[in-house]
Amino acid sequence: MSKDNRALIKQSLKRRNRAERNFQWFGKLGVALGLAAVVLLFVDIISKGSGAFRATYIQLEIEYDPEAIGILNVNDTEEFIFANWQNLAKKSLRDLFPEVAKRGERRKLNNLVSEGTGFDFRDQLTQNPSLWGTKETLWILADDDIDTYYKSWLDDDPFSARLTSEQIKWIDQLHSKGLIALKFNTKFFERGDSREPEQAGIKGALIGSFFTLILTLLMSFPMGVTAAIYLEEFAPKNKWTDLIEVNINNLAAVPSIIFGLLGLAIFINFFGIPRSIPVLGAIVLALMTLPTIIITSRAAIKSVPPSIREAALGVGASKFQTTLHHVLPLSLPGMLTGAIIGMARALGETAPLLMIGMVAFIVDIPGGFTDPATVLPVQIFLWIDSPERAFVEKTSAAIIILLSFLMGMNFVAVYLRKRLERRW
Amino acid sequence: MRSIMSICSVLSVLLSTLLSSYALSRDGIQVVGSSTVYPFSTVVAERYGRSSGSLTPTIESTGSGGGMKLFCSGIGVNHPDITNSSRRMKKSEFKRCMENGVEEIIEVHIGYDGIVIANALGATELNISRKDLFLALAEMVPTEKEGELIENPYTSWKEVNSDLPDLEIEVLGPPPTSGTRDAFAELGLEGGCKTFDWIAKLKKSDKNSYKRVCHTIREDGRYIEAGENDNLIVQKLNANPDALGIFGFSFLDQNADKVKASKIESIDPTFDSIADKSYSISRPLYFYVKKAHVGVVPGIQGFLREFTSERAWGEDGYLADKGMIPLPEEERFLAAKNTRSLIAMTGKEPLQ
Numbered sequence: 001m002s003k004d005n006r007a008l009i010k011q012s013l014k015r016r017n018r019a020e021r022n023f024q025w026f027g028k029l030g031v032a033l034g035l036a037a038v039v040l041l042f043v044d045i046i047s048k049g050s051g052a053f054r055a056t057y058i059q060l061e062i063e064y065d066p067e068a069i070g071i072l073n074v075n076d077t078e079e080f081i082f083a084n085w086q087n088l089a090k091k092s093l094r095d096l097f098p099e100v101a102k103r104g105e106r107r108k109l110n111n112l113v114s115e116g117t118g119f120d121f122r123d124q125l126t127q128n129p130s131l132w133g134t135k136e137t138l139w140i141l142a143d144d145d146i147d148t149y150y151k152s153w154l155d156d157d158p159f160s161a162r163l164t165s166e167q168i169k170w171i172d173q174l175h176s177k178g179l180i181a182l183k184f185n186t187k188f189f190e191r192g193d194s195r196e197p198e199q200a201g202i203k204g205a206l207i208g209s210f211f212t213l214i215l216t217l218l219m220s221f222p223m224g225v226t227a228a229i230y231l232e233e234f235a236p237k238n239k240w241t242d243l244i245e246v247n248i249n250n251l252a253a254v255p256s257i258i259f260g261l262l263g264l265a266i267f268i269n270f271f272g273i274p275r276s277i278p279v280l281g282a283i284v285l286a287l288m289t290l291p292t293i294i295i296t297s298r299a300a301i302k303s304v305p306p307s308i309r310e311a312a313l314g315v316g317a318s319k320f321q322t323t324l325h326h327v328l329p330l331s332l333p334g335m336l337t338g339a340i341i342g343m344a345r346a347l348g349e350t351a352p353l354l355m356i357g358m359v360a361f362i363v364d365i366p367g368g369f370t371d372p373a374t375v376l377p378v379q380i381f382l383w384i385d386s387p388e389r390a391f392v393e394k395t396s397a398a399i400i401i402l403l404s405f406l407m408g409m410n411f412v413a414v415y416l417r418k419r420l421e422r423r424w
Numbered sequence: 425m426r427s428i429m430s431i432c433s434v435l436s437v438l439l440s441t442l443l444s445s446y447a448l449s450r451d452g453i454q455v456v457g458s459s460t461v462y463p464f465s466t467v468v469a470e471r472y473g474r475s476s477g478s479l480t481p482t483i484e485s486t487g488s489g490g491g492m493k494l495f496c497s498g499i500g501v502n503h504p505d506i507t508n509s510s511r512r513m514k515k516s517e518f519k520r521c522m523e524n525g526v527e528e529i530i531e532v533h534i535g536y537d538g539i540v541i542a543n544a545l546g547a548t549e550l551n552i553s554r555k556d557l558f559l560a561l562a563e564m565v566p567t568e569k570e571g572e573l574i575e576n577p578y579t580s581w582k583e584v585n586s587d588l589p590d591l592e593i594e595v596l597g598p599p600p601t602s603g604t605r606d607a608f609a610e611l612g613l614e615g616g617c618k619t620f621d622w623i624a625k626l627k628k629s630d631k632n633s634y635k636r637v638c639h640t641i642r643e644d645g646r647y648i649e650a651g652e653n654d655n656l657i658v659q660k661l662n663a664n665p666d667a668l669g670i671f672g673f674s675f676l677d678q679n680a681d682k683v684k685a686s687k688i689e690s691i692d693p694t695f696d697s698i699a700d701k702s703y704s705i706s707r708p709l710y711f712y713v714k715k716a717h718v719g720v721v722p723g724i725q726g727f728l729r730e731f732t733s734e735r736a737w738g739e740d741g742y743l744a745d746k747g748m749i750p751l752p753e754e755e756r757f758l759a760a761k762n763t764r765s766l767i768a769m770t771g772k773e774p775l776q
Contacts, residue, residue: 363480
């Protein structure tokens with residue numbers, strides 16, 4: 001009998017071990033697939049986007065000659081508005097290639113440098129008038145078509161469809177003289193959106209995201225935490241609180257576009273808050289993240305052992321004191337996790353912002369909570385839809401920035417949680 | 425707790441400043457409307473902002489219809505100043521504007537955009553007529569018998585027209601929400617649809633069923649909706665050399681190394697052929713301005729001046745570089761003059 005049993009156990013042992021092995025294999029497979037997806041994503045994005053951190057520059061000798069650009073009196077800033085600043089770069093290009101004489105060819109030659117160069121000269125000379133009359137050797141940003149061609153040419157896969165054969169010849173000449181080179185793209189971090197890919201930067205969207213998220217956190221975290229504490233510690237358990245709980249859980253699952261519609265209907269149409277501003281975006285996103293924060297905060301409060309409450313009450317603390325001095329500090333790490341999950345979702349959201357005008361072309365970098373602004377995921381969405389070839393790498397670069405922003409946020413949260421965490 | 429208290433007080437201060445700020449006026453121009461005009465409008469806005477040193481207009485891409493709705497909802501800083509459109513304002517929209525107090529509207533015709541039917545660079549070059557397009561893509565097609573419609577039976581271009589190669593019908597195009605799709609249906613499909621006499625007659629007798637016959641695209645998987653992203657269509661064409669794609673001319677211009685356009689009725693889509701309207705699938709681009717906002721919201725006149733300047737919308741202007749097809753010279757000069765002197769629509773224009 002016992003021998004039979006042992007045989008039976010032995011037999012089933014094999015099967016049970018196999019089941020466990022299979023399960024472990026499935027688990028490993030799942031982890032491997034997940035990792036592979038992440039690696040693939042990162043390799044793809046980084047390989048496509050790394051190009052955007054470097055831009056093509058052309059070295060030119062610029063002579064700050066007021067007459068060449070139609071300025072008679074260099075102290076009169078009124079004249080600066082109508083001056084032909086781009087001419088400073090054009091003149092220098094003409095000196096570099098004196099053999100180019102035909103009008104059409106000259107136009108092509110002028111197209112080598114970015115159209116925004118003139119504005120940079122204006123800003124520089126407005127700040128520093130002592131430069132007038134002097135000469136300076138500068139690295140000037142090249143046009144996006146040149147940039148795309150030069151990068152693809154360096155990679156031995158030239159994309160020349162947008163250039164003429166003369167332009168390609170000029171770039172060859174510049175390259176052999178060492179006057180064209182890839183350099184770190186400072187514009188990408190200094191400027192807002194632009195329709196000229198070489199002038200487009202991420203700063204506007206980055207600041208917009210920052211303003212929006214700060215306000216979102218300020219609105220949703222205190223409100224969410226107080227609501228959770230009330231519901232968990234003070235509210236009577238009856239039909240009403242049950243109803244509220246069900247509704248909060250439902251609200252957490254509402255598609256985000258609905259919150260955008262709510263923002264449009266109530267805050268824009270009824271309260272008359274202007275479109276496209278971070279305050280409005282933050283209100284909508286705060287409403288969206290509030291249920292997530294309430295639910296996770298309640299779970300964190302629940303996980304505090306009752307003995308701690310009983311001990312506090314036992315030494316004579318009031319219910320409010322117990323909650324505030326003991327329960328809240330102990331559950332704060334869990335609440336922070338919830339807040340971060342909510343913030344991460346808010347950071348990546350575009351759908352609700354579509355309805356309230358934050359999906360827009362905004363060039364000026366927002367200076368406050370009520371300046372028109374856009375956010376990082378919207379910037380990605382706008383760039384990926386642009387016809388210009390050079391925006392492909394900008395898009396990937398913006399994704400890299402968005403992911404870094406997210407990781408930075410998560411890092412702060414993990415650090416805070418580690419500091420606040422207490423074990424018992 | 426003190427920290428939470430202070431956060432709450434900061435919050436309440438913020439909310440109160442917010443509620444008081446809505447009464448303030450707006451400093452920057454707000455533009456909404458068509459996603460086709462968006463790439464051109466944004467360039468002008470940026471140039472205007474940088475060269476004048478004033479705030480750059482904010483531009484949203486809401487689609488032509490959505491833009492009209494926002495634009496016509498009223499006067500005042502909470503409503504946009506300008507709307508872009510890839511078609512002319514409709515009669516119903518004009519009426520809606522009037523009802524909501526938007527009485528003086530300045531209409532600016534800025535140029536044209538061509539819609540191209542393209543395939544991968546290595547694939548067979550096609551010469552399609554609008555009739556072929558209609559027969560290949562409509563949901564219901566007419567038979568030899570007059571007045572009879574059957575469900576589209578064609579699977580290959582050769583069946584549609586024996587001059588075309590034996591190629592599976594597979595077309596990637598924009599979804600129904602897109603203005604490009606509307607324009608394609610109106611200019612491409614309807615243009616081919618009208619070549620059948622009895623359907624052309626239907627237009628007078630039963631406008632609704634005429635529209636249904638001519639504008640409905642088949643849904644059996646031969647027309648594939650590729651989303652609003654035209655770059656995606658270009659990528660997919662490269663992966664599948666048998667497929668054709670429908671998108672705007674500016675994308676063809678930027679991706680000349682990857683795709684090439686089919687001829688429509690033996691005409692290649694080029695700058696000139698679209699401008700002189702010999703290329704049949706092209707549409708006009710407009711924007712509309714509220715006259716009541718000129719002078720109230722700063723910068724509108726400057727923005728109009730920049731948009732209608734020769735360096736912007738002229739033949740060698742920067743909008744042409746971005747792929748917009750300019751108006752003929754005379755029309756352009758007249759439009760620039762009328763726009764700068766802020767001449768509003770009279771309501772007598774032949775709107776649809």
